[in-house]
Amino acid sequence: MQLTIEQKDIDKFLMVGDKVLIKPKNPQSQTKSGLYLPPTVQQGEKIQSGYIIKAGPGYPLPSQSEEHEVWEKKEDEAVHYLPLQARQGDLAVFLQSAAYEINFNEEKFLIVPHSALLMLIRDEGLFE
Numbered sequence: 001m002q003l004t005i006e007q008k009d010i011d012k013f014l015m016v017g018d019k020v021l022i023k024p025k026n027p028q029s030q031t032k033s034g035l036y037l038p039p040t041v042q043q044g045e046k047i048q049s050g051y052i053i054k055a056g057p058g059y060p061l062p063s064q065s066e067e068h069e070v071w072e073k074k075e076d077e078a079v080h081y082l083p084l085q086a087r088q089g090d091l092a093v094f095l096q097s098a099a100y101e102i103n104f105n106e107e108k109f110l111i112v113p114h115s116a117l118l119m120l121i122r123d124e125g126l127f128e
Contacts, residue, residue, distance in 0.1 A: 010053065010054075010105075014054075018056055021053045021054040021055075023051050024109075048096045049091060049092065052091075053109065058081040058082045058083045059084070060081055061081060061082055085117075085120060086114060092117050092120055094112050094118060097116075098113060
């Protein structure tokens with residue numbers, strides 16, 4: 001499934017729950033022996049890699065407050081999340097079958113659940 005989004009600013013995107021927004025890394029179009037691979041072979045790979053552009057807050061946690069009676073007025077409680085490992089800027093290796101493709105400003109992005117991430121490569125000095 002492919003979705004085209006008409007929006008001008010990617011900073012307005014909010015990822016929900018455990019989802020991450022990934023910019024796919026350009027796959028190698030040539031093998032070590034020098035053979036050129038067509039795009040259909042590259043897209044058919046089971047595992048893909050890309051850079052995390054946005055990450056969701058994590059899994060929502062149930063309220064840890066004291067139990068109240070149903071008729072009592074409840075105070076507005078902030079939602080708490082269990083943070084996940086993925087962060088913006090990480091290189092993620094993930095299962096291609098779990099990714100949903102979207103197009104934004106004529107670029108391809110993927111929305112991937114945290115459970116489909118196999119490995120993260122974090123370079124702390126990458127954006128300094």
